[in-house]
Amino acid sequence: MKILAGEPRPFGASFDGEGTNFALFSAHATAVELCLYDPAGEHEIARLSLPERTHDIWHGYVPGVRPGTCYGYRVHGRFEPHAGHRFNPHKLLLDPYAPRLAGRFSWHEAHFAYPRSDSAQDLAFDTRDNAAWVPKAVVCERSDWCNNALTPLVPWRKAVIYETHVRGFTLRHPEVPEALRGTFAGLSQPAVISYLKALGITTVELLPVHAFIDEYHLFEKGLGNYWGYNTLSFFAPHPAYLGGNDPDEFRQMVDRFHQAGLEVILDVVFNHSCEGNHLGPTLSFRGIDNLSYYQLLPGDRRFYVNDTGCGNTLNIRHPRVMQLVTDSLRYWAGNMGVDGFRFDLATVFGRTEHGFDSAATFFQVVSQDPLLSSCKLIAEPWDVGPGGYQLGRFPAHxxxxxxxxxxxxxxxxxxxxxxxxxxxxxxxxxxxxxxxxxxxxxxxxxxxxxxxxxxxxxxxxxxxxxxxxxxxxxxxxxxxxxxxxxxxxxxxxxxxxxxxxxxxxxxxxxxxxxxxxxxxxxxxxxxxxxxxxxxxxxxxxxxxxxxxxxxxxxxxxxxxxxxxxxxxxxxxxxxxxxxxxRHRPNDPHDDGIQWLNGEGRLMRDEHWHEHRNQLLGYLLTEKPDPRTGESRCLLVIFNAAREEHSFTLPAIATPGWRLVVDTADPDAGSGMDAPCLLAPVTVMLAPCSMQILTNCTIEDTHPTAPPSP
Missing domain, CATH: 3.20.20.80 (Glycosidases)
Structure with missing residues (x-):
């Protein structure tokens, strides 16, 4: 095979109908070798040096390489852990931009760039080849972009989120075909979608679906990473969730959810990678450019900043690392059609040299992006680093x-x-x-x-x-x-x-x-x-x-x-x-919230300081209907005490109150035949219970009032 200069854009492998362009960022490498494999990813068929380097992007174009070809990289450079460099060309590395993987990852001593038996551990250099035990990137056809994320299906105020796991939700589902259980196709079966819709869910939030691996310490114990917060690739769907090996299976799942009016949000892990700390394996970023991709301790770059508690922290402040993250987000929102993202340990994205900043560069990049800024964005507002708890300090959107x-x-x-x-x-x-x-x-x-x-x-x-x-x-x-x-x-x-x-x-x-x-x-x-x-x-x-x-x-x-x-x-x-x-509870032209004591009267300051009191009324009033002038009310009564309590229903609702929910009696209020209680009247709440009432309608007949206790 011959290799031409090619182009530095786009990153990853790009097929143009006649051949494939390869582009990889590494600021500190001295050479990059492209290793091509057969479609099964088992046999190396060519090894070519990327001939050009443009602004630290190594690139080359190989005529005749078509979709389905498997590949990986071997990156040459210094092996000086104290200086932050861990290059080792004996390790086959995964392209960070690979949207599809071939082969399974399996743990082997060769993944470590040092002999684990050596007393100096990671300071020694290991020459074992790990190619047989790592998945390979696969050249794919260029997929079309969609714009689903530009028009959210559900307004935020109407959203009801359901956090679930692709595998665990369907593995025992009797109405999901056995061959599809634990996969994207299984999760989008009609029985599953019907269940979610009937329940009242609007938005499904999936635990990580990016390709991930088990931590080595779990492998040694015979356990595995079930949740998926140990990412190997930010573009490829997790192979075990694909019924076959086609990433379009994920897109098909999203389309089925959208057709049913359901949104899909992904839990994404851009704060760390599966390569762990200085004793972890060399699988991708560490061998491509450790000094650029990870935050390292300034005093000794052999060690990693561990603001995540997972061994390493991605260097999101580096332009190319930030680009990798935002390109991944655009891929999943644009190509795959997801509606939003929940960011694991999101404080990492706002941490600067001077502490957390809601105007940090990453937040600004996302806010100005026409695709990402229209997505639902959710932060887990903490990590284990300094100043890690930042609830309430993320950007407005x-x-x-x-x-x-x-x-x-x-x-x-x-x-x-x-x-x-x-x-x-x-x-x-x-x-x-x-x-x-x-x-x-x-x-x-x-x-x-x-x-x-x-x-x-x-x-x-x-x-x-x-x-x-x-x-x-x-x-x-x-x-x-x-x-x-x-x-x-x-x-x-x-x-x-x-x-x-x-x-x-x-x-x-x-x-x-x-x-x-x-x-x-x-x-x-x-x-x-x-x-x-x-x-x-x-x-x-x-x-x-x-x-x-x-x-x-x-x-x-x-x-x-x-x-x-x-x-x-x-x-x-x-x-x-x-x-x-809402802050105007007594404005007759506005909806509002009022807090009531057991007598059905507004809570006063002294009531809030009654530490033993566990009874509270929560009254919500809608704006009056412009046609009738009437307002709907919702009264929620909380009783956390271990004994029953009385509560006087206020004479606010006209003509009275009707019970719709009683947690002490799950069947109470489930029909429309609940009597209308003429206020003021006292009701009893069972120990550790709630009642929800609404004002009766004019159509309600035979109003009755139970005797006061």
Whole structure:
């Protein structure tokens, strides 16, 4: 084969109908070899030196190389770890821009650029070839771009997010063909889409789908990385999620979701890579240009900045690394059609030499990009680096996972004292955190559980984490979960304990549904899924993580039906879909929020300081209908006390109040025959329960008032 000069753009492998152009960035390499393989990626058929270098981009054009050809790189340069250089041409490296992979990764000692038995470890140079155990990049046809992300399917205020895992959601699904379970095609089966739509979901957030590998320490223990936060390639879909080996399978899944009116958001991991710390393998970035791609300690560049807790941190401030990240985002939004991204450990993107800055270059690049700025952008607003907790400080067009919401609601329903002021702030959309920067309630992604931590069922069933299966002596995972086991750790045959646990799950789901902001539900929580107390199940690719679709006692169906009712209620009442923060509760021309005490009167300052009080009324009033002059009201009553409490319904609703949800009785209010309660009237709330009422309509007949207790 012959190789011509080619062009420095675009990065990666680009087929033009007659041959393929290859372009790779490396500022410190002395030479780059292109290794071509047969379509199976097993036999090397040519090794060619890239002949040109333009602004640190090595490039060459090979006539006759067509789609389906596999390739990798060998990059020459200095091996001086203390200076930050770890070049080793004995290691075959993956193209960072590869959209498709051939072959599977398997762990082997040859992946390490040093002999692990050497006392000096990574300071020694290893000459073993790793080509037999790494996937190869594949030359692909140029795919057409779409513009789905330019026209969001769902306004933020109407969004209901469902966080799920491609493999775990369908692996046991009886209506998904067995051959498709655990794949993109399986996730987009009609039965799955129908379930999500019926539940009331608008937006599906997928745990990482970029190609990833298992960490070496998990491999040694016989475990694997289930969650996927260990990225190998930022462009290629994870091969195990493809039924075949065609990336278009992902795009087809997105198209099916869009046809059903559902959005797709990807959880993306651009803060670190799978190459780990200075003792990790050499698979791609480390061997291409370690000094450029990673943040290294200034005093000794042998070691890596570890703001992620995963061994390394990508050097997002380097122009080419930032370009890699934004090119990847554009690829998934443009070529693959996704609607948004949730950024893992997103503080990394705003950390500068002077600390976190919401005007950091990465945020500005995204904000001016016509495609990316129109996507839904969600930050996990923390990492383990200095000044890592940045909730509320991201740019205006971003939303953020709100752990303050999570912890407050958990503590309230656990029965902690003094929680009412904090609970009210979280129900209000956390304006105390976000509004100061002119942001809207949609900035707050409200969640009770996520992939990381207890499931909803475990939150009310365990006081302690039970992570022994992870092989870390139960030292991993969150220590403080604000959970409560109701007197029995784990499974219980006590009917009273089981009744209380189910009620608390309904309480938590109902609180999520009536809160201002964007609700996020963890897949399986609506079915009572348990991980048996494991709150860090990242390495458990088994029944501990897979959604169980069986329902022997009917409890899953009951909770699913209750969740549907809650999300339907949220959809029916725009007052729960706040576009802006409400601060004028007494304005008759505006909708607002009022906080009521047990007597049905407005809360006064002294009421908020009654630390033992766990009763609160949350009254939301919509703007009057211009045709009738009438307003719809929604009254939510919270009682976290372990005893029943009375609450006086205020004489605000006309002609009275009708119960729509009672978490102590999941069937109450499910029909339209609930009586109209003429206010003022006193109702009783069971211990640890919620009631949601709305004002009766004129059509409601036979109003009745129950006797006061």
């Amino acid at each position: 971003w939303s953020e996972w709100n752990d303050r919401y999570r912890d407050t609601v958990r503590r309230y329903w656990r029965g902690d004292s003094g929680q009412l002021p904090e609970l009210a702030r979280r129900l209000h959309g956390s304006g105390d955190i976000f509004e100061h920067a002119g942001r809207r309630p949609r900035a707050s992604i409200n969640f009770l559980t996520s992939h990381d931590g207890f499931t909803l069922r475990d939150l009310v069933s365990y006081n302690r984490r039970h992570n022994e299966a992870n092989g870390e002596d139960n030292n991993d995972g969150h220590r403080e979960n604000f959970s409560d086991n109701q007197g029995v750790e784990g499974p219980s045959d006590d009917p009273a304990v089981e009744t209380l646990r189910r009620r608390l799950q309904r309480n938590l789901l109902a609180t999520l549904a009536v809160s201002q902001g964007v609700p996020m539900l963890l897949a399986g929580d609506e079915r009572g899924r348990t991980q048996h107390g494991n709150n860090n199940a990242y390495c458990q690719d088994n029944g501990l993580n897979w959604v169980d679709w069986e329902d022997g006692d009917g409890s899953a169906a009951e909770l699913v039906a209750f969740t549907r009712r809650l999300l339907d209620l949220r959809r029916q009442f725009p007052v729960l879909q706040a576009y802006e923060y």
